[in-house]
Amino acid sequence: MELQKIILYYGFAPISDPEAVKLWQQNLCESLGLKGRILISKHGINGTLGGDMSALKKYVKTTKQYTGFKKIDFKWSMGTGNDFPKLKVRVRNELVAFNAPDAITVTERGIVNGGKHLKPKAVDQLVAERGDEVVFFDGRNAFEAKIGKFKNAIVPDVQTSHDFVAEIKSGKYDDIKDRPVVTYCTGGIRCEILSAIMIENGFKEVYQIDGGIVRYGESQGDSSLWEGSLYVFDDRLNINFTDDAKTIGECEKCSAPTSHFRNCTSLGCRDLILLCDDCAAKPENLGCSPTHTRGKRKHEVA
Numbered sequence: 001m002e003l004q005k006i007i008l009y010y011g012f013a014p015i016s017d018p019e020a021v022k023l024w025q026q027n028l029c030e031s032l033g034l035k036g037r038i039l040i041s042k043h044g045i046n047g048t049l050g051g052d053m054s055a056l057k058k059y060v061k062t063t064k065q066y067t068g069f070k071k072i073d074f075k076w077s078m079g080t081g082n083d084f085p086k087l088k089v090r091v092r093n094e095l096v097a098f099n100a101p102d103a104i105t106v107t108e109r110g111i112v113n114g115g116k117h118l119k120p121k122a123v124d125q126l127v128a129e130r131g132d133e134v135v136f137f138d139g140r141n142a143f144e145a146k147i148g149k150f151k152n153a154i155v156p157d158v159q160t161s162h163d164f165v166a167e168i169k170s171g172k173y174d175d176i177k178d179r180p181v182v183t184y185c186t187g188g189i190r191c192e193i194l195s196a197i198m199i200e201n202g203f204k205e206v207y208q209i210d211g212g213i214v215r216y217g218e219s220q221g222d223s224s225l226w227e228g229s230l231y232v233f234d235d236r237l238n239i240n241f242t243d244d245a246k247t248i249g250e251c252e253k254c255s256a257p258t259s260h261f262r263n264c265t266s267l268g269c270r271d272l273i274l275l276c277d278d279c280a281a282k283p284e285n286l287g288c289s290p291t292h293t294r295g296k297r298k299h300e301v302a
Contacts, residue, residue: 002052002053002054003052003053004050004051004052004053004079004080004081005050005051005053005056005076005077005078005079005080006036006048006049006050006076006077006078006079006080006083006234007047007048007049007050007056007059007060007074007075007076007077008047008048008074008075008077008186008187008214009045009046009047009048009072009073009074009075009187010044010045010046010047010072010095010187010188010189010192011044011045011046011068011069011071011072011110012043012044012095012104012106012110012111012192013043013044013045013067013068013069013106013107013108013110014042014043014044014068014106014107014108015040015041015042015043015044015045015068016042018040018041018042018091019091021040021045021066022038022040022089022090022091025038025040025045025047025063025089026087026089028059028062028063029049029059029087029089030087032051032052032055032056032058032059033051033052033055033081034049034050034051034055034056034059034081034087035049035050035051035081035082035084035085035086035087036048036049036050036081036084036087036088036234037049037084037087037088037089037090037233038088038089038090039090039091039092039095040089040090040091040092040095041091041092041093041094041095042093043094043095043101043104043106044068044095044106045063045069045072045095046095046096046189048084048233048234049081049084050079050080050081050082050083050084050234051080051081052081056076060074067108068108071110073188073210073211073215075187075211075214075215077214077232077239078239079234079236082235083234083235083236084234084235094193095189095193096161096189096190096193097160097161097162098161098162098164098165098193098194098197099162099165100165100193100197103165103193103196103197103200104192104193104196105196110192111192111193111196113196113199113200114191114192114193114195114196114199114206114208115181115183115191115195115196115198115199115206115207115208116206116207116208117207117208117209117210118182118207118208118209118210119210119215119219120209120210120211120215120216120218120219120220121219121220123182123207123209123216123225124220124224124225126180126182126207127225130180133179133180134179134180134181134182135153135154135176135179135180135181135182136149136150136151136152136153136154136181136182136184136225137153137154137156137173137176137181137182137183137184137194137198138150138153138154138155138156138184138185139164139183139184139185139190139191139194140185140186140190140231141158141159141160141161142155142156142157142158142159143159143231143272143274144186144231146248146249146250146274147228147229147230147231147238147247147248147249147259147261147274148213148226148227148228148229148230148231148238148245148248148249148259149226149227149228149248150182150184150225150226150227151225151226151227153184154173154176156172161190164194164197165197168194168197168198168201169201174202176203177202177203177204178204178205179205180205180207181198181203181205181206181207182207182208182209183195183198183206183207183208183209184208184209184212184213184216185212185213186212186213186214186230186231186232186233187211187212187213187214188208188209188210188211188212188214188215189212191208191209191212192208194208195207195208213226213230214230217230217241218241221241221242221244222240222241222242222244222245222246223244226241227246227248228245228246228247228248228249228259229245229247229249229259231261237260237261237272238259238260238261240259245259247259249274250274251274251275251276251279252273252274252275252279253275253276253279253285254276254278254279256276256278256279257276258274258275258276258277260274260275260276260277260280261273261274261275262274262275262280262286263286264286264287264288265283265286265287266287266288269288271288273285273286273289
C-alpha cells in the first residue's frame, strides 16, 4: 500500500470566478482520490487534503499552475485520507470567517496590508534581541491553546474567528499597541487577516510567523518558544513535533495532564472535551455540559 500524507495550505490571490475554480478543484481532487476540505473565495484558496503521496504531488503540481498559486507553501504531515470523512469544496465570502471581507487588500503578491512575515529562526532572534518586550498573540479559537501555545502568549477569549474584530476593537490590548506583537496560528492563514485588522486598529509593529505553528514546530521543535501539542482540523485532533513535547493540557474532569480532545456524544453538540484516558473511558464524561457553546464544530481554517 502506498504511503499516505496530509497537506495543509493556503494562497491569497485575486480570483475573478470562484465557482469555476471550485469546479476545477473538485474534479481534480476526485480524479486523484483525495479527501479533505477546500475553501475558495475572491481572495484565494485554503485547503487540507489527505491521500496517496503520489496523488498529492500531482495535486500540488497542478494547483501551482494556476496564476497566483505558484508560491503556495504546501505543508506536509503524517496522516491519511481516512482522517477526513469525505471531500468538501466550497465557495465562501471569506477564506476565514472574520466577518470582515474588506479588512484585507489582496493582489497577485498576496495580502499587502498585513503583518511582516518572520521565518521561525527570525522569531527566536527577535525574542533574543528584544526579550520580554515581544508579545505573542494567539490567533486561534481559545480552546486550541489549551493543549499548546507559545510561552507567555496572550490567548484571547474567543470561540470563533467571528469574535476577533470586536475583541481587537474592545481596548483590552491597547497597552501592547506600541510593542512588537507576533501573531500565530496553525498554518498562518488566520494571522494574515488578524494582523491586517490589528494594524488597521493602531498596532504599530505586527508580525506573523511564516507558515504558522506548523513551520515553527518543524524548524525549532520543542526546545525553544513553543510548548505543548498542536490542535489540528481533522480526525487526528492533535500532533506533536517531537517526542519531547510537553503536556500542558488538563483533563476537564480530574485535572490530570492530557493533550487529547474527545467529541461530545450528545445529540446535536459538536463541541470537544479535553479528557485523560481514564475519564474518557467513562461514558458519562463524554456528554454535554453547560460550558458547551457550539452546535457545530468549525473545521474550515488553519
